[in-house]
Amino acid sequence: MPQTLNHVLRPRSIAVVGASNDVRKRGYQAIQSLQRDKFPGKIYPINPKEKEILGLPVFKSLEEVQEDVDIALIATPAAIVPSVLEQCGKRHVKGAVVLAVGFGETGSDGIKLQQQITAIGKREGVRIVGPNTSGVFNLHHCMNLTGIRDLPKGSVAILSQSGNMALSLITEIRAKSNLGFSAYIGVGNEADIQFHEYLDYFRKDADTNIIVMFVDGMRDGRKFLQVAKQTVEEKPIVLLKSGRSDKGRQAAHSHTGALAGLSVVANTAFKRAGIITIDHSDELFPAAEALATLKPLSDNRIAVLSDGGGHGALAADALADYHLSVVDISKTTIKQLKTILNGSLIIQNPVDLAGATDADPLIFAQCAEVLIADPAVDALMIVGLFGGYHLRFSDSLLSTEEEAARQLVALAAKSGKPIVVHSLYASYRSRPLDILKEHHVPVHESIDIAAKCLSVLYEYGHHLSISHDRSNFVLDSEGKTKSEVTDLFHQVRKAGRKNLIESEARQMLLSHGIPVTPWECAVTADDAVEAAARIGYPVVMKILSPDVLHKSDIGGVLLNLKNEDMVQDGFDLLIGRARRQNQRAKMNGVILTPMMPKGVEIVVGVTQDPQFGPVMMFGLGGIMVEVLKDVSFRVLPIGGISAPQMLEEIRARDILKGIRGQAGCDKPAIVDLLLGVSNFVEAYNDHIAELDLNPIIVYEKGLSVVDTRIILK
């Protein structure tokens, strides 16, 4: 399969189906590009009506081509694509790039057409890029099928579900940096080749050292995470995903037919895989540039050098937004800065030069050298006028400013500590700024974006420097299943049921050591009374029926029953309520459990995300989940590093510590529970659609799972 992608991205011969003499058509532009870029292989234009295109002989159909064809660029309307793919199969074409829209993104007819081409591709051994793709290019192979002109060669790979977003990035990189591109793949609808396969190609591609992505949604997010985890060990991935909002998600769906789950689930998963996730499109280029040219940061202590207090204060605010530390600089550093500045200024970080550089921009470089030498400083951010002193004050300052720029470049190179510059002259022609940009000192017009650059360097460096558990994202049931549980799942399925009744769910969880409270089932009122006596009063009694999914909604849960009479009466009450609700509900009697003392209530749930499969949610019970939606997520499986993180990621985390003199919660017990549930779902993921433990009551020592719900796939 990777070979196939080699064929697609390094083909020895290309057929252009739908070749054209119309300059506005891709069937013309692609051939023009290939010729202009001196594509080393053969080009076969296919068009039943043309004789010659751009000097090349035209074939009436693929069948007419006698020689081997590696890939076909299919520039025909959607309806003809299936028959073209059939011909590709006959001619042993290895890959097809399908441009047409009108497939999975357009509703049921389009979905059918897409299924048809997927099937043909599979049957005929033709791997498909797209459909609904803007094409591909590989500049190191002199191949460009996108129609985009003037592409600088370099090492940035783009993997995008939007051709226009790729064009945005290309346009910006071309205008603002010296970077260039290795290759681009327009992913389109993923009818055949998927994100993770492309990513794996780029992982191995020696011409690529960073991968920039735009994603609407993925068909197999989990496999993507697996490949991404490996990839980031070698080269960074920067990813922008649409669909933060409902309307954005809807637009993404009608763009590539992608189904997306919760944005927060995706972001957490991407982060765990070490992918740098970007929320705003204007941060994509700056983040990519920083990661492509600078060393990742293993710590986040930033010094700020400004030539005015306003910019300095704003820089501190921006760095705080990204959780970077505006570090306290050492006394030695302060002393050295005072010597340079020779004034009565209060020196602290942000260091405000307050006009000291107006006549001599070299002071910037001198102060930068002192700050960079401070062992407590990991990186430097310069904000203000640098690069524009010769514009603001006097042309005579130009050469000094250039010299300062050269010194900053040398300083960054020698120290290995990144320097990032904000200049209000960033969009002006400025030779000093050009010197910086040419030598890996990024320059930005926005303070916030300059801060963002440092933040992505730290995010990437931090990922590389710490341990990650189970972040291979492989669900491995081996050795985890128990035959009695598997048997029970099969029995329930055989009975045509999708819901486990509570006693079944409890039995399964208990087999795996999940601390559910003890329980007894009863089918008569007398049984119930006996069971209650065994459990010990007070008890909780709940209706037991596969047809009653939300017991409390129908009054199917009775709390704090204190004696025989209450149990006796309660039994009839429960059966009656369930019956009133649903005449034909299958009744399995009731389940009794001990009434547990108060504690802190938590909730653990597992659902299936359309992109990533099983995802676990953790939160505090009651209003914290229901009103404040204060929860954390992890794609399963998790291990001993992720589980405690889930506890720390909720806003109300301090409640677990114990507040206002109350006892804290047994956090290790919660962590064990999360790991236990993760293992359980890993063992039976084929079966479980949803799992809910709600509530779980946590004490200073230990915890009890009080209610459980499992729904089958």
Next chain:
Amino acid sequence: MPQTLNHVLRPRSIAVVGASNDVRKRGYQAIQSLQRDKFPGKIYPINPKEKEILGLPVFKSLEEVQEDVDIALIATPAAIVPSVLEQCGKRHVKGAVVLAVGFGETGSDGIKLQQQITAIGKREGVRIVGPNTSGVFNLHHCMNLTGIRDLPKGSVAILSQSGNMALSLITEIRAKSNLGFSAYIGVGNEADIQFHEYLDYFRKDADTNIIVMFVDGMRDGRKFLQVAKQTVEEKPIVLLKSGRSDKGRQAAHSHTGALAGLSVVANTAFKRAGIITIDHSDELFPAAEALATLKPLSDNRIAVLSDGGGHGALAADALADYHLSVVDISKTTIKQLKTILNGSLIIQNPVDLAGATDADPLIFAQCAEVLIADPAVDALMIVGLFGGYHLRFSDSLLSTEEEAARQLVALAAKSGKPIVVHSLYASYRSRPLDILKEHHVPVHESIDIAAKCLSVLYEYGHHLSISHDRSNFVLDSEGKTKSEVTDLFHQVRKAGRKNLIESEARQMLLSHGIPVTPWECAVTADDAVEAAARIGYPVVMKILSPDVLHKSDIGGVLLNLKNEDMVQDGFDLLIGRARRQNQRAKMNGVILTPMMPKGVEIVVGVTQDPQFGPVMMFGLGGIMVEVLKDVSFRVLPIGGISAPQMLEEIRARDILKGIRGQAGCDKPAIVDLLLGVSNFVEAYNDHIAELDLNPIIVYEKGLSVVDTRIILK
């Protein structure tokens, strides 16, 4: 006082104290600017050592100048400023612009020096701009004392505590728009003239139609709010404030010596006054440009037109971030769009042209016309490649694209509905984009910033279209005070106390109709038992001492005392605990109140903000305030519109409605309480430093203030 500012900003004569022949010095640059710009008044360079500067005769001192001097630009070091100001006084100079740093921003010596110049200014009748100011300019008066060159004349006024932030804005406006400036004031340390005075000048200034501000902190935020409220009725104010973060606040303080309170308090107050508050410096210019050139929006329904699904989805996300509505377009609109696009595309908002415009950018204008005509659409956002079709595809498209731009311009003008364009070619030379920019269709490279422009238009329009209560921000005690309360405050002061004991606070609140629970005081255990009987068991008993501020911290609160014995024992316990804590604590015995049934706990507090004076906080009691900091703020006074808003602004607002079958809270009672407290603080603001009602228990009907605390100024 406004006259004084007329003198400062429209002077007939200017003395430059510290005039210089050194081109790098302000004492040279200012004179050069005045001459170059043909300043219509007289210029008097002052320097004891020079004879002639730029062709002008130099005076040894101000005293030597025989004619009237309106203002002095003081370009000397800080230490000399007091004596120069004395001379200004003698010569009846009306205003002084003090550039020097080294005043309030540098610590105690600087603060003293600043107090000295403030006093001299007051005594001598010389109004002071600064110190620590970068100067002022008034382009309509041909006066520029800032040394900044090439300033386009226009109607944007800048009021800034950072010269460099002003320079950023000027640089950006010059590079990216056709806007120009009316005037600039570098506010500096506000030693004399304050923000609100400058603002009032701009409010009345016919040359100004928008005011852009950068603020570290204000000396009198309340007066500023009062003037701002009036100003925004005539022209918009856009404001960027530093100090969102701790380090940012610290940097701001050492920049201008400004003391800032909570950022959220300031933002809420600015918003209520109708000021457009900006969080990120890169949004300041775009917001100002939009407000300066486009009509405010009274509703927030946005249509998006994109030539690719990726940009469309990202635009929807960005609009959602700013709480703008990506509106459902009508069936008629969809039908008309289908006719234009002639394809099988699914048409919804964002409208994705999906390549239909590649060969004919005029389709943009046609679709825009249809969308703008939809009555459900208030504004249009175009995202993608527009302006770059001739760059991306074929030079031959240039004239069509220009025509499309002209049509869009005409459409915006005719319909009165704003059109904002994102173009990935925004930083390229593009004639079609220039046409848009020249005619009030803003063009941005960032989708997020284009969305931000629409959001500020709506924020401003919304403010103008709705009612606001008490947002004149005037604290008016008239008719609100009661003599018995005022007397009590004075008695406490006379006794040398800063803390009211609880019974005093309760008495005051009760006089103003605040529903505190009934109470009794007792100085012996027997008294306490009798009091408890009158109140009715169960009771709460608390220590009563002006020296015990946080009663519960020392165990000074006993809940749920059910009988005589418990009260008897409790009395001794409380006195003992208080005594152990503080041997010399003054003891007033205990206070008894009924033990109230459970309900929803809320908290209302009032503190004095260093910028804005009394500020009220509202939140849910317990963990919601303590752990989640889920609170809302208002600068007092408030009225019947603000009070309910405070209830809706907390994240946990749904708890007040009643959740999970629980009864809701009596919201009107909470609103009455907030208004009552606001009135109370308004009546006695001279006395109250802090007021705390915590907790207040709210029921389905009514509420009870259970504990109170008032601290005097």
